[in-house]
Amino acid sequence: MYQLLRYGVALTVALLSLTANADLQEQLDALEPGAVFELPPEKLSSLDLRVPDVTVSCHADTVIDGGNEGNAVDILAEKVTFSGCEVRNWGDDLNTLDAGIFVAREASGAVVERNRLSGPAFGIWLDATKDVTVRDNRVRGDVSIRSQDRGNGIHLFNTTGALIEGNDISQTRDAIYIETANNNEIRNNLMTDLRYGIHYMYSMHNLLEGNVTRGTRTGYALMQSKYLKVFNNRSENDENYGILMNFITNSELRGNVVTGVSQGQTAGISISGAEGKAVFIYNSLHNTFENNVFRDSNIGIHLTAGSEENEVFSNAFVDNQRQVKYVATRTQEWSKEGRGNYWSDYLGWDRNQDGIGDVAYEPNDNVDRLLWTYPEAKVLMFSPAVDTLRWVQDAFPVVKAAGVSDSHPLMSQPESIRPES
Known part of the structure; x- marks a missing residue:
């Protein structure tokens, strides 16, 4: 009898909750454009916002719980503002695009701001819409799920004119995914x-x-894109790559700071060949790197697969274990109009005190290429044979391998990117 009574009470509460939520949905559907509406201070189930040009916000005690199914909030009309809400427990099906807040393609001009989201699949999904603002939201994923099976914090699909600003995203798969946008x-x-x-x-x-x-497995993964402007970003203590560029063309990277990129690990064991690269450039051409800092990483910059005709000048490569790894067959000049880069391991001199080194900086030689090809040869690193090889290539430049050359290395870091004292 007691169990039946408990079941009856629970069923009654559930029915009342459904009725209350249905009444609330009716109120939302009855709003007039321009209306301002505050959701009540209670636990609510999933909601649809169908009326254009309304502002919907939450009381401090409002919680929208998706019930582990589908989307928690659907924005289905243009110029809707949705703000200040706690949204949690939406569905976990990535194939059906389950999201905490789903902004449909007809919801152009929507504003999603100051919300707190925690759940398994996508946090905020923008679906082929225009001119949406996503600002000052906090998004958290479900750490009980493998990271690759979680959704992205904010996902832009075929979106134009969006502003994604001031969001705090952690423990999702990727923080912000930009796809054909x-x-x-x-x-x-x-x-x-x-x-x-x-x-x-x-x-x-x-x-x-x-x-x-900070603390990602790759800070910025830029792939199959062009005409990007990547300005004044920071990568701090990420693994594998600070900035990864795969088939990026005609883009500008200026004023970025990448520090402390370390070798990737699995179960606490370092992955062979996965040295931490401040920037990795693969099959990327006609890009400009200016006023960036690449510091304290396993490798400062690694270029391969035909990454040529990039302009690299006025950058600082500071205290990387290996400044440059270049795998190609053409010599690359990394200076522009008499101005190169700052290299913390440069040993040249500046007799006329013009701030430009008198001897070119060439970070890699035949010995480096030999060690990249045959890593086991590192045991000979300090042997007379290696010293002889280096002497031969210096004495007879005809045997010098193609590589990076900075003919105008800077004697100090450019003022614009010098660290604060």
Whole structure:
């Protein structure tokens, strides 16, 4: 009898909750454009926002719980503002795009701001819509799920004109994923404990500025995209790659700071060949690198697979275990109009005190290439044979391998990127 009574009470509460939520949905559907509505201070189930040009916010005690199924909030009309809400426990099906907040393609001009989201699949999904603002939200994933099976914090699909600004994203798969999305701005977001912080795929004319990644497995993964502006971002203590560029063309990277990129690990064991690269450039051409700092990483910059005709000048390569790894067949000149880069291990001199070294900086030689090809040869690193090889290539430049050359190395870091004292 007691069990039946408990079941009856629970069923009654559930029915009352469903009725209350249905009444609330009716109220939302009855709003007039321009209305301002505050959701009540209680636990609510999933909601749809169907009326254009309304502002819906939450009381401090409001919780929208998706019940582990589908989307928690659907924004289905243009110019809707949704703000200040706690949203949790939406569905976990990545194939059906389950999201905490789903912004549909008809919801152009929507504003999603100051919300707190925690759940398993996508945090905020922008679906082929225009001119949406996603600002000052906090998104957390479900750490009980493998990171690759979680959704992304904010996902832009075929989106144009979006502003993604000031969000705090952690423990999702990728923080911000930009897919076939053009002319968007991603500014001043904090991204920690992730696979990738920023993940670009097939996107053009986007601005990435003032963001910070920390403790990710790759800070900024830029892939198959062009005409990107990557300005004044930071990668701090990420693994594998600070900035990864795969088939990026005609893009600008200026004022970025990448520090402390370390070798990737699995179960606490370092992955062979996965040295931490401040920047890795694969099959990427016609890009400009200026006023960036690449510091305290296993490798400062690694270029391969035909990554040529990039302009690299006025950057600082500081205290990396290996400054440059270049795998190609053509010599690359890394200076522009008489101005090269700062290299912390440069041993040249500056007789006329013009701030430019008198001897070119050439970070790699035939011995380096030999060691990359045959890592086991490292046991001979300090042997007379290696010293002889280096003497021969210096004495007879005809045998010198193609590589990077900075003919105008800077004697000190450029003032604009010098660390604060």
